[in-house]
Amino acid sequence: MPYVFxxxxxxxxxxxxxxxxxxxxRPSELLAEPRxxxxxxxxxxxxxxxxxxxxxxQLQQMARLRSGQTLSALATVEEAAATRMPxxxxxxxxxxxxxxxxxxxxxxxxxxx
Numbered sequence: 001m002p003y004v005f006x007x008x009x010x011x012x013x014x015x016x017x018x019x020x021x022x023x024x025x026r027p028s029e030l031l032a033e034p035r036x037x038x039x040x041x042x043x044x045x046x047x048x049x050x051x052x053x054x055x056x057x058q059l060q061q062m063a064r065l066r067s068g069q070t071l072s073a074l075a076t077v078e079e080a081a082a083t084r085m086p087x088x089x090x091x092x093x094x095x096x097x098x099x100x101x102x103x104x105x106x107x108x109x110x111x112x113x
Contacts, residue, residue, distance in 0.1 A: 001028075001030065001031060002031060002035040002036065003018070003021040003035070003036050004036070004037045004038075004039070005017050005018060005036065005037070005038050006039050018036055018038075021034060021036065022034045040099075040100070040101055041055070041058070041099070041100040041101070042100065042101040043055035043100065043101070043102045044101075044102075044103055044104065045104060046104055046105075047104050048102065048103055050104070051102045051103055051104060052097070052102050054077060055100060055102055056077065056080040056081065056093075057074050057075045057079070057080040059093045059096055059097055060075060060080055060083060061074055061075070062092070062093075062096060063085060063089040063090075063096070067088065067089055067092070
């Protein structure tokens with residue numbers, strides 16, 4: 001069967017999970033060779049700074065969720081920019097952002113992180 005890895009939840013272990021699936025894959029009538037699908041969080045805007053600002057409300061919400069806080073409506077970009085997160089939650093945000101694709105289009109096409 002195909003394998004889906006939800007990188008957007010955490011991001012840790014992606015390479016190991018995909019390598020393990022491919023190494024242990026056994027062809028079947030349904031699938032002759034390994035097929036994977038990877039989910040990722042992406043925020044793209046005209047600048048990297050703008051892309052990060054657009055991602056920040058979701059990153060803050062995930063930090064709150066992972067630290068056991070009661071969730072409320074997602075903050076606006078402006079509200080998120082004005083919010084100071086506790087150090088432990090800010091650390092979570094910084095780590096999660098490393099697993100996101102946050103960037104701007106590169107001149108001539110493609111992406112620029």
